[in-house]
Amino acid sequence: MxxxxxxxxxxxxxxxxxxxxxxxxxxxxxxxxxxxxxxxxxxxxxxxxxxxxxxxxxxxxxxxxxxxxxxxxxxxxxxxxNRVSYDENEMLNSARRLFDFSAARIAALGETIDIEMLIKAARLLRMSRMVYVIAAGNTSPIAMDLGFRLERCGIPCSYSMIPEHFLNHISLGTSDDTIIAISRSGASKQVVQAMELARKNNMHSIVISGERKTQLTEYTDCVLQIVDKQKKIRVGIEPDSHLCEMAISDAILYVVRYFDAFxxxxxxxxxxxxxxxxxxxxxxxxxx
CATH class of the missing domain: 1.10.10.10 (Winged helix-like DNA-binding domain superfamily/Winged helix DNA-binding domain)
Structure with missing residues (x-):
């Protein structure tokens, strides 16, 4: 070797x-x-x-x-x-640099998320009777978008921005179903509760999170981890961005759509x- x-x-x-x-x-x-x-x-x-x-x-x-x-x-x-990266104290003072910064964040995901893991996630989704896509707070629109687009690929989905709704739906889940849980911290209370309920119903699970060792990722079938190496800018503020979650969603959808070719x-x-x-x-x- x-x-x-x-x-x-x-x-x-x-x-x-x-x-x-x-x-x-x-x-x-x-x-x-x-x-x-x-x-x-x-x-x-x-x-x-x-x-x-x-x-x-x-x-x-x-x-x-x-x-x-x-x-x-x-x-x-x-x-x-060798991809573009920026120091955390560097000002992104042009449109080109702002977009390069965003592109570098997405490109870094390729170092941590293997294609086999995406194929595994796609296989789980394609074999499921129902897919439950959940998130909490300002991550909820990501779950809604992913659920909607999975349905466009012919995969039955349940998704809601109201925790009481998705918890009630998951309580009816079976071992033929899959849950996709999205939480950057891996500790969102309602998402963790939903995952615990899914486990009791023996559902398959896919987690999109920035943390690998949390209560959310324990015993899950598939973890797609966000490692965001480009998250600070000069003013010392971490941009409240879900760009990486969206990129992972797009990657899942692409593999689902072209699964046979993969x-x-x-x-x-x-x-x-x-x-x-x-x-x-x-x-x-x-x-x-």
Missing amino acids: AEKSNSVIEDIKAKYDKLFSAEKRAADYILANPGECIMMNISELAQKSGTSEATVVRMCKHVGYQGYYQMRLLMSHDLGK MKSAQDNKKADNYSDDVELLLSEYKL
């Missing part, structure tokens, strides 16, 4: 001269288009670089990784480190990663 101190790009450059010509074509494409490659599955990269899936896998193994899927995840993490991509990547075992790697040394 590649040394953790190196980036994927550095590893490819370090091992480049030892790669075979076909493998170099795949490596060249990655080096020239790293941002594009982290959005590609192995089939797409093979097509773009004029190689085969097996060649891509062999290249990844020669560079020092278990396969393309692992290398792509680590490369995504590497690129995330599953096929995951299966293709797994199949290709397992294709080249040690014998195949040994034989590849003698292939023209």
Whole structure:
């Protein structure tokens, strides 16, 4: 496995001269288009670089990784480190900087929320008889919006801004249902109460929260954690923004809508990663 101190790009450059010509074509494409490659599955990269899936896998193994899927995840993490960030004492004094600041907050989520977790959440939602989306206080509009858009995707939902309403609805839930609880602190009283009620009814659960170890996240099926590294500005005020919650909602909805394509991509990547075992790697040394 590649040394953790190196980036994927550095590893490819370090091992480049030892790669075979076909493998170099795949490596060249990655080096020239790293941002594009982290959005590609192995089939797409093979097509773009004029190689085969097996060649891509062999290249990844020669560079020092278990396969393309692992290398792509680590490369995504590497690129995330280089995104725009601002010091907390820096004034955002132009429209461009204000929007870059917001974009950096959303981009940072990619370092902490794995696509597998989003796929798991989407699978729970698609298999549910009813989905209950809950939040309290000024986070309630996020729950309302998510519930409405899930219904547009064909998933039955229950959502209300009144705690007495969503608690009453959840009391009728069953083990075929799922609850989505949204709370930045993970300690909103009405949300915690709703989660406790859902557990008694053996419901599945998805939590969107800024805290991983709270009463809300205990025993849940899926935690989508908000790590907001860009939350302070020069005047010392944390913007009362739910931009990250909205971004996670959008990501869930996207995976729900294109779930079959995500599953096929995951299966293709797994199949290709397992294709080249040690014998195949040994034989590849003698292939023209």
